[in-house]
Amino acid sequence: MLEELHPEEQLLLLCLRTRLEQRDRERIAALLHEGPDWHRVMGLAIRHRVGPLLFHALKSVDPEALPAAQRAVLERQFGACARRNLILTRELLRVLKCLRAGGVDATPYKGITLAAQAYGNTVLRSPGDLDLALRSEDAWKALDLLAELGYASEAPIPPEERKELLRTGYNYGLSGTPDHVQVEVHWSFVDRYLSFTLDAGEMWERRVPVRIGSREVLTFSPEDTLLILCVHGAKHGWGDLRWVMDVSELIASQPRMDWEAVRARAAGWGSGRMLLLGLRLAWELFEAAVPPAVREWLEGDRATRGLADGVMHELFGGSDDAPGPRQLVPLHLRVLERPADRLRYLGALLSPGPADRAAASLPPLLRPLHLLLRPFRLLRAHRPFPRPPERAEDG
Numbered sequence: 001m002l003e004e005l006h007p008e009e010q011l012l013l014l015c016l017r018t019r020l021e022q023r024d025r026e027r028i029a030a031l032l033h034e035g036p037d038w039h040r041v042m043g044l045a046i047r048h049r050v051g052p053l054l055f056h057a058l059k060s061v062d063p064e065a066l067p068a069a070q071r072a073v074l075e076r077q078f079g080a081c082a083r084r085n086l087i088l089t090r091e092l093l094r095v096l097k098c099l100r101a102g103g104v105d106a107t108p109y110k111g112i113t114l115a116a117q118a119y120g121n122t123v124l125r126s127p128g129d130l131d132l133a134l135r136s137e138d139a140w141k142a143l144d145l146l147a148e149l150g151y152a153s154e155a156p157i158p159p160e161e162r163k164e165l166l167r168t169g170y171n172y173g174l175s176g177t178p179d180h181v182q183v184e185v186h187w188s189f190v191d192r193y194l195s196f197t198l199d200a201g202e203m204w205e206r207r208v209p210v211r212i213g214s215r216e217v218l219t220f221s222p223e224d225t226l227l228i229l230c231v232h233g234a235k236h237g238w239g240d241l242r243w244v245m246d247v248s249e250l251i252a253s254q255p256r257m258d259w260e261a262v263r264a265r266a267a268g269w270g271s272g273r274m275l276l277l278g279l280r281l282a283w284e285l286f287e288a289a290v291p292p293a294v295r296e297w298l299e300g301d302r303a304t305r306g307l308a309d310g311v312m313h314e315l316f317g318g319s320d321d322a323p324g325p326r327q328l329v330p331l332h333l334r335v336l337e338r339p340a341d342r343l344r345y346l347g348a349l350l351s352p353g354p355a356d357r358a359a360a361s362l363p364p365l366l367r368p369l370h371l372l373l374r375p376f377r378l379l380r381a382h383r384p385f386p387r388p389p390e391r392a393e394d395g
Contacts, residue, residue, distance in 0.1 A: 001284035008040040015057035016245050025061050032065040048241035049126040051077040084127045088112045089213040091181045102145040106132040113219050117210045118250040129182045136187035152176045190235045193348035222254040223262045230278030234335050237323035238311045247278050248286035273335045277304045
């Protein structure tokens, strides 16, 4: 698949690997020798927020090939990424210490934790939020503890709506610290309408240590993390190249991945097609080192082939807008394997929740109208929106 892409796309994808083999270096050198369109390369790097890793690879292979103007931009982004990730590392450890002292067992994942687990270097992945998973019964206790650190929700959650949010939602976001760090607290991983739930008890027992800064913390096992990444990517339509890169890097960092366990858990949770789509994208775009048995599994699956082609078209040739309902709903219906899951998806997607009631306050007798207003609010809340420009502090 890689050879079918434009040279600039090939160059970017080859550079987005933390473990460059000699063959990769030779391919990068050959593409640099041909004189790539740097405007195209930089546009893709900025769109997908992968400038730091692009700079890291080019500096390693041929630093003189990078024009001065582009080198200055990427060097600034690399430095900003390193500084931001240092702030996030420090803040993550502070948050975990606070929650632990308050009796809340929180598990960091994705973001800075994934950078340490899969990339082996937190500087090489552009920063984002701090994602924490915890048991649902600890959700509001965590909210109170984080408030002591200066975190607050942009949309305060009234006590009378908390039970409903736990039932219909899966997370809440907090911000407000001087360093503008955002924390997302999760008691599930995706919206309930994707029919994907995990046994937190089992996942907690399978956690593994990873070093974050000067400390070791527990995060989800590689097998569970792989499934979480693939479900998260499917939820958002794989609209960000970094999410595919995460899957590839996790596979490369875990040569002892228990693939039988991955496949069994995916089948049990009804997420086998979501897993296959993530693996196919990582295999075709980054030549992910999947074992022969998984490769046969991918080659024998026709359902995800067309989906992957559509995702790759959007990644490189589509709009800069994030996927909206017109793209996401058909994709979600295709990655859900069981008819019952598709019915639950449509039912849950159209069912009003706390956010709908907050958006349009109605007297008790008129509250059934929320069912009619829900589709319009959904389209408005999830309409395609321009990707934000890459901020200096985000690398």
